[in-house]
Amino acid sequence: MPSDRLQQLVDSLAEQLQRSVVVDDPEVRLVATSRHFGDEDDVRVRAVLQRDAGSAAVAHVLGAGVAGWPRAGWIPAQPGIGMHPRWCVPLRWRGELLGLLMVIDARTALGNAETGLIDSAAQELAAVLAADRHAADAATRAREVAVAALLSTDPVGRGRAIAELAGTVPADRHVRAVVLALRGVAADDAEQAQAAARRGLATLGSRPGTTVLATAGPAGGTGVLITTGPLDDAVVAELAARAVAEAEAVAAGRFGCVAGTGPAVTGLAEARTSYRFAELATRAAPRLAPGPVVDGTTLGVHAVLLRVPADEWDATALPPELVALRAADPQGRLTTTLAAWLDAGGNAPAAADALHVHRTTLHYRLDRVREVTGADLDDGATRLRLHLGLAVAALMG
Helix, strand or coil: CCCHHHHHHHHHHHHHHCCCEEEECCCCCEEEECCCCCCCCHHHHHHHHHCCCCHHHHHHHHHCCHHHCCCCEEECCEHHHCECCEEEEEEEECCEEEEEEEEECCCCCCCHHHHHHHHHHHHHHHHHHHHHHHHHHHHHHHHHHHHHHHCCCCHHHHHHHHHHHCCCCCCCCEEEEEEEEEECCCHHHHHHHHHHHHHHHHHHHHCCCCEEEEEEECCEEEEEEEECCCCCHHHHHHHHHHHHHHHHHHHCCCCEEEEEECCCEECHHHHHHHHHHHHHHHHHCCCCCCCCEEEHHHCCCHHHHCCCCHHHCCHHHCCHHHHHHHHHCCCCHHHHHHHHHHHCCCCHHHHHHHHCCCHHHHHHHHHHHHHHHCCCCCCHHHHHHHHHHHHHHHHHC
């Protein structure tokens, strides 16, 4: 809720201008708003009624680059979402962006006297926001720090975090982690990316009976879902897909998003386990899984291989037999046959069924594999090396 002084300043400015005025936070979430003056548009009506301007409006505002503006300017109209032009003043205190002051003006007819009033009000609004934020953000920052510690590798920090969060989350609750990873974020898009991550994570709490502990930044974020009963995999996947859709709506094509989900665990003490699988799952898209949501419990051996830094994967990671096979098999038929046979544990009938070929065809292709690679497919160590090599090849794309 805005402080009384902030609301007074917004109302006073609106009365002087006879125009609708709003103050948003840096992620375009409503902080304070004036009454209507007959100039309201669809975006403003939604923001007032739902306390949310909508992902398209957020994307349009942040996409205009307002977070980096050194001074006031126009945010152009966006007729497709029913949005009039807005005169926008970044509200800064000691260089830090604290909010956005916006004045609706469908005719873009603000004069010098009016912009002077707005600039004067903006200075006082920034000072009030700074005071309000110091009080309000302390609790928010403390909670996010606790969530980050809960998911960290530091056992001492995790213990402290569990103690701090225990007052709001009973110890025996069911826990599932969902990680959002943003891809292709440019330096200029950091504010928009953080807004995308936060809005995406916020959708995870839309299911009744679900509490979400979240931490987010410009590279993505993590939501820890807390429920009284176990969440079905399909429900978690649906929530994660909605989170990705919301984040990508805010991104408006400037960057992408994928999500990973972790297994169900019991209690905050096990939250890191679920988080670790979810975070690894984000690395699997799109090389190993199309995404945008990947279940971390389905990674198999890749749950181990994905822990290796990406810059370690080069041609030397593949066994020479597999290098020779890929070179001699440009269409990939022999490689696919070998993979199916190894996946079946050397069971020829099962591999033939998986490939939809006759067993004679399977044995012929395996003989060709032996001929090309010189590999002894009856040797367990050779099978293991080739099987891992195929997994690495998939990881390398």
